[in-house]
Amino acid sequence: MAQRFSRIGVLDSGIGGLSVLRYIHRMLPNHPTLYFADQAHLPYGPRPAAETRAYVTAITRFLLERGAAVIVLACNAASAASLYDLRRQHPDIPFVGMEPAVKPAAAATQTGVIGVLTTRTTANGALYRRTLERHAGRARVLTQIAPELVTIAESGSPNTPENRTIIRRYVEPLVEAGADQIVLACTHFPFLSETIQEIAGTNVTLIDPAPAVARQVARVWPKGLMPSSAPNTYYTSGDPASFQMMLKRLIGVEAHAGYAHPG
Incomplete structure (x- = not known):
């Protein structure tokens, strides 16, 4: 199992969740994040809910193995397909989903x-x-x-x-x-x-709704749990070089993106 840190896991089918991540970084600058972009399966929206749920379940496991203490489904389609099931499967983990505003x-x-x-x-x-x-x-x-x-x-x-x-x-x-x-x-x-x-x-x-989601993440962070000093980390199931370019263009972050394909 990968080394554990206390941090915020964020997942999306692609770059969309970065619109939520930027507000999490502003509101919780001392809480490291682990972002996963499932670009190999982009987009989730037209897919059957069961298929999306399978992808999201695998990514959730990936994030938990790397120490996510809170997980944000920064994707409306992923939230619609998976949020209730994930809360049942992992009752001790706070999950924050996207609810249309x-x-x-x-x-x-x-x-x-x-x-x-x-x-x-x-x-x-x-x-x-x-x-x-x-x-x-x-x-x-x-x-x-x-x-x-x-x-x-x-x-x-x-x-x-x-x-x-x-x-x-x-x-x-x-x-x-x-x-x-x-x-x-x-x-x-x-x-x-x-x-x-x-x-x-x-x-x-x-x-x-992204600012409200960031506020909810702050509310559900486990009391007494100290965030780790780990850096913000990025993974994609697509092309890391392309994702790194979008990171810089969309939210001004220059960072390495790793490749992973959970499941």
């Missing part, structure tokens, strides 16, 4: 219409249905499944004419239907927020 959107809307940009696994999951039942209230919620946006975020080039056309195809119908709040219900989507905002216009507010 419908509650703040419903509280803020002036038009009574909320748009949710998401992926199929998230939209079809019990977690999303429960979130709508608990928090949508009287707001009309428009669920827009946008799998191509994950690929665009991974490309790092949202502003090519072709990619802007694709983003516009998903965003404009929400705005035309009256949405004044758009929930970014996939951790990849905040990396497209500048382009999405330009298309949606200044009367629309984009809601990113």
